[in-house]
Amino acid sequence: MQEKISLRLSILFILNIIGIITLYTKYSQLQSLGGFYMLAKAITGIPSPDYFSILQKASIFSNDILTSFIILPITLFSISLLIQNLKLFKKIILIFSVFYILILYVNIQSLTIIGTYLNINLLIDSIKFGIANTNQIINYVSTTSIIKLVIVLLITIAIIYISNNKKIEKILSRLTIISFMLSVFAYLWIVTSSPVNISFLKSPVLLNIVEHIYNKESVKISENPYEIYRKLLGAEPYIKPAHKYFGTELNSDLILFVMETAPVSSIDFTQEADNLPGISKLVNHSLISSNHYTTYPYTRKALFSILTSMYPINIKNKYINRYKHIKPFGLMEILKNRQYNTDVYNPLKNYTFAEVPMMKLLGASKIYLAPEEPYKEKICKIKVDKIIDSHNNINVDENRKKILFYDIMAFEKLKDTILEYKKNNKKFCALFLPQLSHGPWLSTNTTPPNATHVLHIGHELISIQLEWLNELIVALDKNNWLKNTIILVTTDHGLRTKQEFPNLPLGQINKYSFNVPFLLYAPNTFNKKIINQHLTSHIDIMPTLLTLLGIEYNNEKVQGSNMIIKTNRKIFFIARNYFGADGYYDTPFFYSYNYMFDLVLKSKDNNFDSILIIDNINKQKIIHNIQLLYALTNGWR
Numbered sequence: 134m135q136e137k138i139s140l141r142l143s144i145l146f147i148l149n150i151i152g153i154i155t156l157y158t159k160y161s162q163l164q165s166l167g168g169f170y171m172l173a174k175a176i177t178g179i180p181s182p183d184y185f186s187i188l189q190k191a192s193i194f195s196n197d198i199l200t201s202f203i204i205l206p207i208t209l210f211s212i213s214l215l216i217q218n219l220k221l222f223k224k225i226i227l228i229f230s231v232f233y234i235l236i237l238y239v240n241i242q243s244l245t246i247i248g249t250y251l252n253i254n255l256l257i258d259s260i261k262f263g264i265a266n267t268n269q270i271i272n273y274v275s276t277t278s279i280i281k282l283v284i285v286l287l288i289t290i291a292i293i294y295i296s297n298n299k300k301i302e303k304i305l306s307r308l309t310i311i312s313f314m315l316s317v318f319a320y321l322w323i324v325t326s327s328p329v330n331i332s333f334l335k336s337p338v339l340l341n342i343v344e345h346i347y348n349k350e351s352v353k354i355s356e357n358p359y360e361i362y363r364k365l366l367g368a369e370p371y372i373k374p375a376h377k378y379f380g381t382e383l384n385s386d387l388i389l390f391v392m393e394t395a396p397v398s399s400i401d402f403t404q405e406a407d408n409l410p411g412i413s414k415l416v417n418h419s420l421i422s423s424n425h426y427t428t429y430p431y432t433r434k435a436l437f438s439i440l441t442s443m444y445p446i447n448i449k450n451k452y453i454n455r456y457k458h459i460k461p462f463g464l465m466e467i468l469k470n471r472q473y474n475t476d477v478y479n480p481l482k483n484y485t486f487a488e489v490p491m492m493k494l495l496g497a498s499k500i501y502l503a504p505e506e507p508y509k510e511k512i513c514k515i516k517v518d519k520i521i522d523s524h525n526n527i528n529v530d531e532n533r534k535k536i537l538f539y540d541i542m543a544f545e546k547l548k549d550t551i552l553e554y555k556k557n558n559k560k561f562c563a564l565f566l567p568q569l570s571h572g573p574w575l576s577t578n579t580t581p582p583n584a585t586h587v588l589h590i591g592h593e594l595i596s597i598q599l600e601w602l603n604e605l606i607v608a609l610d611k612n613n614w615l616k617n618t619i620i621l622v623t624t625d626h627g628l629r630t631k632q633e634f635p636n637l638p639l640g641q642i643n644k645y646s647f648n649v650p651f652l653l654y655a656p657n658t659f660n661k662k663i664i665n666q667h668l669t670s671h672i673d674i675m676p677t678l679l680t681l682l683g684i685e686y687n688n689e690k691v692q693g694s695n696m697i698i699k700t701n702r703k704i705f706f707i708a709r710n711y712f713g714a715d716g717y718y719d720t721p722f723f724y725s726y727n728y729m730f731d732l733v734l735k736s737k738d739n740n741f742d743s744i745l746i747i748d749n750i751n752k753q754k755i756i757h758n759i760q761l762l763y764a765l766t767n768g769w770r
Contacts, residue, residue, distance in 0.1 A: 141213045143296040143305035144223055145206055147230045147289055149312050152201035154237045154285070158338045159197050161244040162729065188326045195323045200337040202316035206309070227293050231286060237338075238282050242274060246630045248639025249713025249729055358765045362692065365761055366702040367719070378697055380683025381658040385617045387468070387562040387678065388551070388605075391439065392598050393432070393571040396627030397423050397648045399591035403664050406652075411602030414610070415620060415654040420697065422665035425651035426718075427626040428672060429707045433488055435625040435671055436566075440464045440495045442675040442691035444705060446766040464675045465562060466496025467684060474498060474554060474561040478547040480539035480568050488566075497564075503542040513541045520597055527593045533569070537597075540567040544601045548608060555614045567601070570594040570624075572633035584636040587628075595624075595650075619681060620654040621674065629711060642706045642716035642725040644739040655681055658697075668718055669696040670704050692766075705762055715759045724755050 209226065216222045243251040251259075295301045402409070403423045406416040428438040434445030441463040465475040477492050480503045492500050517538050521529050529537065547565050554561045574590040602622065609615045627646045628634040637645055651669070658681055672693030679686050680695050694700050705717040709728060716725035718739075725734045733752045 137219065139306040140219060140296065140302055141210060141222070142309045143302040144226050144293065145209060145213075146296075146305040146309045146312075147226060147292050148201070148206050148209070149309070150285060150289060150292075151205075151230060151233050151237070152198075152316075154234060154241075155197050155201045155338050156194055158237050158241050158244070159194055161241050162250075162338070163193065164245075188323060191319075192323050192326070195320055196337040198316055198320045198323075200340075202312065203320065206313055223293050223296075227290065230289050234282075234285060234289065238278075240338075242278065244639075246632055247711055247713075248641070249711070252710055359690075361761070362765050365758060365765065378658060378695065379680055382617075382619050382655050382681040383683040384560065385619050385655075385657075385682060386551075386554070386560055387473075387682075388618060388620045389439070389562070389564040390602055390620065390622045391436065391564065391566055392595060392622075392624045393566075393568050394626065394628060394633070395570050395591050395595050395624040395650065396645045397425075397650050398627075398645055399588045400595045400650050402622075402650045402652050406662065409599055410596065411599040411606055412622065412652060414603065414606050415622075415652060416662050418654055418656040418659050418661075420653045420655070420659060420663045420665055422651040422669060423648070424665060424667060425623065425649055425669045426647045426671070426704060426706065427624075427649050428670060428705070430626040430629045430646045430711055432566075432625045433491060434707075436488060437491065437495075438671040439623075439625075439674050440564075442672045442693040444672060444692055444707060444762060444766050446707060446763050462690075463495040464678065465492075465498075465564075467679065467686065468560075468562045468682075469496045469498055471684065472560060474559055474563075476501065476547075476550065476561065477564045477566065478543045479503070479566050480536065480543040481566075492564075501543060501546050503539040503546070506546075508542050509545045510542070513538055513545065516541050524593055524597060527590055528575075536568050536571070540569050540598070541601070543567065544605075548605050551605070552608060552612075555609070555612065567598050569598055572628055572630070574633070584634065587634055591628075616656055618654075618656075619678065620652075621678070622650075622652040622654075623671075623674075624649045638740065640712055640727045640729065641714050641734055642708065642712070642723065642739075646708065646712070647706050648739055653677070653696075665696065667699045668704050703758070705759070717758065717762075726756055726759055 209229075213222050216225070239256075240250050243249060292305070296305055400409075401423050402412055402416075402421045406412050406421060427435045429435050429445050437443065437445040465473075469475045475497050476499045477488075477497045478501045479488070482502060482504045489500055489502075517534060520537065521534070544565065544567065547563055551561065551563055570591060574587055574594060599622075602620075606615065606620075609618060627644075627649055628637060629646055631637055631639065634645055637643065651665075670693060672691075673696040674693070676686065676691050676693050677696045680697075694702070701720055703717045703719045705715070706725075707715050709715050713729045714725050714727045716723060718724075721737060723736050723739055725736075726732070727734070733755050
């Protein structure tokens with residue numbers, strides 16, 4: 134009997150490996166907030182390294198010590214006594230350990246890349262992205278981390294097999310007992326000292342992981358959601374759009390030039406308009422802004438907001454997966470019902486990230502996918518070589534070269550179709566979605582990226598795409614067709630991960646992810662360059678365009694407003710599934726709520742460089758406002 138107990142204890146030595154990885158996961162969780170400096174700043178307003186004693190720092194890990202080094206060994210040892218077949222017990226422990234280690238590994242990756250534990254939506258999107266872009270996986274998961282994972286798994290498997298050796302069995306069983314006793318002593322010493330009272334770090338890692346798998350909503354709406362929404366925004370009720378901008382671009386065509394992944398920090402139209410290709414030809418009849426924001430740092434959801442004037446909450450389940458059963462809605466559907474050709478030009482294949490189901494739902498009459506319908510291949514190859522030669526300061530690898538090729542193909546199709554529409558007096562709304570600037574802009578497995586250099590590369594990639602815009606503008610202007618064409622130029626979102634941008638603040642709303650460049654060319658509305666000073670959002674694009682086109686719409690059903698007119702209201706930033714954070718702007722402050730830490734940050738700048746302390750009463754109000762937006766949007770239509 135004693136020998137069997139010794140064998141069981143030797144097998145359970147594996148739990149020490151799991152425990153160490155768990156403590157490292159908690160450390161990664163802490164680092165995602167900025168470490169003890171940031172923690173001290175969040176509590177006291179002063180980032181002092183001396184605020185916490187060694188025991189106080191250790192107390193943050195106390196519940197993980199209790200869970201991983203005390204409760205888990207006791208539980209599994211008790212279970213082992215009920216299993217007489219030790220070979221079966223070994224298999225169970227091995228499967229459990231490997232599964233647990235893999236769970237911890239993917240969550241450590243998630244914490245270090247985006248600053249939050251993995252949830253089911255992010256996991257599904259990550260798997261789909263990995264399947265569709267296998268050559269980009271290495272840019273998000275480092276070779277070093279994979280090697281470390283393999284080593285840990287091999288050690289875990291080795292412990293199971295070497296425990297059959299009597300001498301090693303005795304050593305491992307004794308080490309297991311010593312580890313358990315030291316853990317009990319450490320836990321009691323820490324909790325009876327002066328633990329730091331930080332509620333959002335008390336939960337053990339395992340509980341945090343389980344809690345973040347699925348998002349829970351805690352606010353239910355039983356009244357009119359539209360009226361509650363207006364009160365939430367703090368905005369005046371909408372009225373019929375009869376102001377001076379209504380119909381100023383009546384019967385104009387519409388070009389939506391929406392590029393990938395670029396923040397204002399990388400390219401700012403308000404500062405560089407006169408020197409940027411394409412933009413310089415439009416700027417004197419445009420509204421431009423460095424205070425424009427995406428709603429969500431993910432393409433599908435950002436485009437959803439642009440085309441529907443809605444915050445993109447729960448759209449995948451509620452709308453996209455059931456699009457056949459929902460009446461089409463949004464900008465393109467409204468224009469299609471007014472005899473516009475509503476086209477989408479995409480350089481991607483027909484899979485989830487080409488957004489084909491969503492575009493159909495939102496009224497696209499034609500969706501061009503370059504890889505599935507080759508067009509002017511010889512011309513495209515020549516243009517690719519020319520671009521690479523003229524922009525030799527950026528490294529265009531084979532994957533980026535392929536993206537460039539299909540981007541140009543989609544652009545050529547867009548340009549020729551638009552010119553044909555113009556020639557035949559056919560109205561159109563054309564959405565172009567080039568992918569050249571999709572992050573990461575640099576390979577992270579060569580040299581650690583420098584923030585300034587990364588932003589410079591992003592600037593170059595956007596400039597290349599603006600050269601295509603310039604080519605289209607020249608062709609339209611040559612035939613005097615610009616005068617009845619609205620052109621929107623923006624990006625879907627900004628940078629989102631540490632791999633894409635090393636200075637990205639994790640676990641919070643930030644300017645690098647949400648603040649995007651913006652230009653709206655409306656030649657009959659603006660007779661000079663207008664720099665917009667107030668905050669605007671992607672949800673404001675649809676009502677603004679419809680107002681200029683003189684098309685009435687259901688004011689209740691839109692969540693944005695005409696961006697030309699300043700309105701004092703809250704603007705929300707949604708990133709719960711990506712950064713583990715949501716937030717909003719309410720003049721003059723930005724607020725960011727971190728779900729993992731249950732922490733609200735408040736700042737006068739959009740990168741939270743100047744954090745102010747939030748008392749519990751105001752904190753609950755801010756959290757409630759965010760929860761209310763979720764509840765309202767989930768029941769919107």
